[in-house]
Every structure is written in structure tokens, then in C-alpha cells.
Amino acid sequence: xxxxxxxxxYLITVTGKKLTVTCSQNMNHEYxxxxxxxxxxxxxxxxxSMNVEVTxxxxxxxxxxxxxxxxxxxxxxxxxxxxxxxxxxxxxxSLSSPGQTSxxxxxxxxxxxxxx
Amino acid sequence: xxxxxxDPQALSIQEGENATMNCSYKTSINNLQWYRQNSGRxxxxxxxxxxNEREKHSGRLRVTLDTSKKxxxxxxxxxxxxxxxxxxxxxxxxxxxxxxxxFGQGTxxxxxx
Numbered sequence: 001x002x003x004x005x006x007x008x009x010y011l012i013t014v015t016g017k018k019l020t021v022t023c024s025q026n027m028n029h030e031y032x033x034x035x036x037x038x039x040x041x042x043x044x045x046x047x048x049s050m051n052v053e054v055t056x057x058x059x060x061x062x063x064x065x066x067x068x069x070x071x072x073x074x075x076x077x078x079x080x081x082x083x084x085x086x087x088x089x090x091x092x093x094s095l096s097s098p099g100q101t102s103x104x105x106x107x108x109x110x111x112x113x114x115x116x
Numbered sequence: 117x118x119x120x121x122x123d124p125q126a127l128s129i130q131e132g133e134n135a136t137m138n139c140s141y142k143t144s145i146n147n148l149q150w151y152r153q154n155s156g157r158x159x160x161x162x163x164x165x166x167x168n169e170r171e172k173h174s175g176r177l178r179v180t181l182d183t184s185k186k187x188x189x190x191x192x193x194x195x196x197x198x199x200x201x202x203x204x205x206x207x208x209x210x211x212x213x214x215x216x217x218x219f220g221q222g223t224x225x226x227x228x229x
Contacts, residue, residue, distance in 0.1 A: 104161035105149075
């Protein structure tokens with residue numbers, strides 16, 4: 001079954017304690033992306049990757065890091081989480097990057113992060 | 117910058133009625149997508165319409181695209197309680213070239229049994 005998986009699904013942590021949210025897709029997609037969703041602000045893109053070893057900042061990259069060492073995995077790293085990073089996070093993937101010829105994005109189930 | 121803006125923000129209807137949601141965007145695009153999100157879950161792709169298509173159907177969904185007005189609409193016919201969700205349009209932010217999908221705050225649709 002084609003899917004995007006995220007782990008963990010729920011996480012409560014404390015300020016400053018480094019954490020990683022994993023994202024994996026089984027569709028051999030080139031394009032992967034991380035979003036955060038906050039009430040009243042909609043979905044905002046954090047980082048995206050057009051292919052292995054190719055990553056770039058989205059709209060709200062501050063406080064986050066990503067890596068794309070393998071095509072299927074795109075982990076999101078919070079080196080020193082702060083309370084303003086409390087949010088619902090989604091990973092997504094698609095065949096290639098949106099633009100002239102867009103493809104549907106497949107979303108993971110979400111990770112609800114609380115930073116106290 | 118490009119962003120899909122959905123209207124209305126919220127829509128409440130009875131089961132069996134039709135629901136229409138609108139989307140406006142700012143810069144020229146080659147395609148536009150619509151997504152649905154059930155409460156707290158990941159978004160699910162509904163339909164993609166290209167700039168050379170004025171209308172597209174998928175089951176009970178009908179999407180229109182008017183590139184001259186930079187707008188799109190999503191019509192759900194004969195709605196069901198299970199259609200209760202948030203609906204987002206997503207134009208590529210790069211216009212006609214490489215870009216990313218941008219999402220607005222969506223339309224919250226509530227269908228009452």
C-alpha cells in the first residue's frame with residue numbers, strides 16, 4: 001500500500017531537548033516536504049527536498065533541520081525545541097516538485113508535538 | 117506571494133444538499149489541486165485540474181477553474197455526513213514554473229445528518 005509514515009504520532013517534550021520526527025515513503029517519490037499546521041495560520045511549509053541530498057527552506061524554516069540521505073526518508077530535526085514549535089506536523093511526498101506539472105501530494109498521518 | 121484563499125471560511129448544510137467552496141489565487145498557474153482534511157488527520161488529495169481544463173468531475177465532486185479570474189470552485193453534490201471536513205485549494209506558488217503547493221486556511225464544511 002502506498003503510504004507516508006511518520007513517527008512518533010504524539011510527542012510531549014521539554015524545551016531544549018533535541019528530537020527527531022521521522023518520515024518515510026514507499027512510493028519512490030522524488031519530492032518530499034514538511035509542513036506545520038497551526039490554528040488560524042493554515043499549513044505552512046518548513047522545508048522541502050527535490051531529491052536525495054537536495055533540500056531547501058520553505059516559509060518557516062527557523063529552528064528546524066532536515067536531511068535527505070536516502071530517497072525514502074526525510075527526517076525533521078528540532079535541535080533545541082521551544083514552546084512556539086508546539087504544532088501539528090505533516091510530512092508529504094509526491095512524484096516530483098509542484099509547478100508546471102504538479103502531482104498529488106501524499107500526506108502522512110501527522111505528528112502532534114507539544115513542547116513545554 | 118501565492119496562496120490559495122478559500123471562501124467561505126465555514127459552511128454548514130444538511131445532508132443531501134450541495135456544498136460549494138471557492139478559491140482565489142494571485143499568480144498564473146498551470147494547475148490547481150484540492151485536498152480534504154478530516155479533523156486532525158493528514159490531507160487527502162481530491163482532484164487536480166489543469167489550466168487547459170475548465171471543469172473536471174470525480175464522483176460527486178465537480179471542480180471548475182477560471183484562469184482569467186484566477187479562481188476555482190469545488191462543488192460537492194448530494195453531501196453526506198462523512199463529507200464533514202476541511203477543504204483546501206492548493207495552487208503552486210511558483211506560478212507556471214517550479215514551485216511549491218501553498219495552502220490557505222481552508223473551508224470548514226459541516227454536513228448535518
